[in-house]
Amino acid sequence: MYDMLIANLRKHINLTAEDIDTITSRLNLKKVKRKHYLVAPQEYCRYEHFVIKGCFRSYFVDDRGDEHITYFAVEDYWITDLQSFISGEPATLYVEALEDSEVLQLSKNHLEELFQLVPQLNNYFRILYQKSIVSMNTRVLNAISSTADEHYLQFLKRYPFLEQRVPQYMIASYLGVTPEFLSKIRSRVLSRRS
Amino acid sequence: MYDMLIANLRKHINLTAEDIDTITSRLNLKKVKRKHYLVAPQEYCRYEHFVIKGCFRSYFVDDRGDEHITYFAVEDYWITDLQSFISGEPATLYVEALEDSEVLQLSKNHLEELFQLVPQLNNYFRILYQKSIVSMNTRVLNAISSTADEHYLQFLKRYPFLEQRVPQYMIASYLGVTPEFLSKIRSRVLSRRS
Numbered sequence: 001m002y003d004m005l006i007a008n009l010r011k012h013i014n015l016t017a018e019d020i021d022t023i024t025s026r027l028n029l030k031k032v033k034r035k036h037y038l039v040a041p042q043e044y045c046r047y048e049h050f051v052i053k054g055c056f057r058s059y060f061v062d063d064r065g066d067e068h069i070t071y072f073a074v075e076d077y078w079i080t081d082l083q084s085f086i087s088g089e090p091a092t093l094y095v096e097a098l099e100d101s102e103v104l105q106l107s108k109n110h111l112e113e114l115f116q117l118v119p120q121l122n123n124y125f126r127i128l129y130q131k132s133i134v135s136m137n138t139r140v141l142n143a144i145s146s147t148a149d150e151h152y153l154q155f156l157k158r159y160p161f162l163e164q165r166v167p168q169y170m171i172a173s174y175l176g177v178t179p180e181f182l183s184k185i186r187s188r189v190l191s192r193r194s
Numbered sequence: 195m196y197d198m199l200i201a202n203l204r205k206h207i208n209l210t211a212e213d214i215d216t217i218t219s220r221l222n223l224k225k226v227k228r229k230h231y232l233v234a235p236q237e238y239c240r241y242e243h244f245v246i247k248g249c250f251r252s253y254f255v256d257d258r259g260d261e262h263i264t265y266f267a268v269e270d271y272w273i274t275d276l277q278s279f280i281s282g283e284p285a286t287l288y289v290e291a292l293e294d295s296e297v298l299q300l301s302k303n304h305l306e307e308l309f310q311l312v313p314q315l316n317n318y319f320r321i322l323y324q325k326s327i328v329s330m331n332t333r334v335l336n337a338i339s340s341t342a343d344e345h346y347l348q349f350l351k352r353y354p355f356l357e358q359r360v361p362q363y364m365i366a367s368y369l370g371v372t373p374e375f376l377s378k379i380r381s382r383v384l385s386r387r388s
Contacts, residue, residue, distance in 0.1 A: 083331045086324045115317065122316035123309065129323035130280045136330050137277045 001029060004076055005050050005104055012127050013120040022117050026110035032097040038079070039095040045084035047105045051077050054101020055165050058093045059173070069174040072159055072166065078128065079103075098166055151175050152185045195223060198270055199244050199298055206321050207314040216311050220304035226291040232273070233289040239278035241299045245271050248295020249359050252287045253367070263368040266353055266360065272322065273297075292360055345369050346379045 002024045009015060009023075030049070032038060038056065039045045049056075051073050058079060059069040070093065073079035084091040085108060106114075114121050135158070155175060156163070163171065172182040196218045203209060203217075224243070226232060232250065233239045243250075245267050252273060253263040264287065267273035278285040279302060300308075308315050329352070349369060350357070357365065366376040 082324075083328050087328055119313055119316070122313070122320050126316050126320040126323060129320060129327060130276075132327055133323060133330070134277050134281055136327070 001052060001102075002027070002104070004052050008050075008076055009124055013124050015118070015120065019118045019120070023114060023121075026106060026114060028105040030103050030105045032101045032103065034097055034100050037094055037096050038103070039081045039084070039091050039093060041092055041094065042090045043084075044088070045081040045091040046108050048078055048080045048085060048108075048111065049095075049103040049105055051075050051079060052102050052104060054097060054099040054103075055162075056095055056097055056101065057166070057170060057174075058095045060093050067173055068176070069170055072162055072174065074159075074162065074165070082132070098170075148175070148177055148181065148185050149189055151177075152182070152189055195246060195296075196221070196298070198246050202244075202270055203318055207318045209312070209314065213312045213314070217308060217315075220300060220308060222299040224297050224299045226295045226297065228291055228294050231288055231290050232297070233275045233278070233285050233287060235286055235288065236284045237278075238282070239275040239285040240302050242272055242274045242279060242302075242305065243289075243297040243299055245269050245273060246296050246298060248297075249292045249356075250289055250295060251292055251360070251364060251368075252289045254287050261367055262370070263364055266356055266368065268353075268356065268359070276326070292364075342369070342371055342375065342379050343383055345371075346376070346383055 002020075005027075006015075006020060006024075015023075027050075030038075032054070038047075038049055039058075041060070052075060054075070056073045056079050057069050058071045058073075058081070059067050061067055071079065079095055081091040081093040081095065083089070084093075111121075115125075138154070152175060155171065168182060169179045172179040175182060177185070196214075199221075200209075200214055200218075209217075224232075226248070232241075232243055233252075235254070246269060248269070250267045250273050251263050252265045252267075252275070253261050255261055265273065273289055275285040275287040275289065277283070278287075305315075309319075332348070346369060349365065362376060363373045366373040369376065371379070
């Protein structure tokens, strides 16, 4: 059950067999049924989660009750309310399983311990956070300067195969458009491709 | 000229005198006149910059020619187009000096070298990137769910003293409101405080 995570870590850092033991001994397997939550607003988010099976979305609900999807995670992705996890403040996001899923949980205390015991993990998480920053920036800039068609193409590039796994209205929410408008974008983009 | 940076590093990590030498030998002092640029769109942004004197803003210009300020940096702050710096793609941001300023420049090659020579820097930049993620998230969530008055109060909290150093229209741009509306917010907030 640790193979996917170990391969992911080893893409970025060198680890001995002992390092691997140190890391895996601090992980918990958690099974999450479809439509159940890993994180919810007002709770304290004390875990990072590495997806080994299934699919999640994170979203928040604005003052008018509208949902905004901020992120999708499938196998080989980390997901959490990073802001709450880092700052220790209550969560603002929901993290919901879209399929019956399994994650490896890593608590903040264990992670802090691991930064001491396996210092290369600082390097790994630095790279992971770099990637988060780049993709958050890209989304903010896209929201302002790209066309809806470009957003959709970038979504397909960032999350290949996800379109078959989640409902269209969620993809529309992630892109910040109505489902009707997404359907127009899709037919436009597909007709240009074929 | 390295004192501020060394104090900043030592807030987060332990460094020997030798580590300090290793780091400072890879830094360049760069003086930037008011209204001059550290970074501009289409250029490759190959440096991180630590401000030791002065004040900068980063902003982008959308398709309609409107400026949007994404970040301010004063003494003891890092500034760059992080996305371009990390990804190696051309910059999308301008980084402009708002006063005659001085920065310590660290090239990407030197930083990569330093991650090997002084591994604690992985820890430092991991923490720095964590903070960026938290503040980017806060800005995105605020943009959707807080009132304009709250935005302004959060700006004052995040950047104390900056109000006296930059023109009001730039603060308005950072907050995503018109200068006229900012002036209404200010009088509302100040009257409530007094």
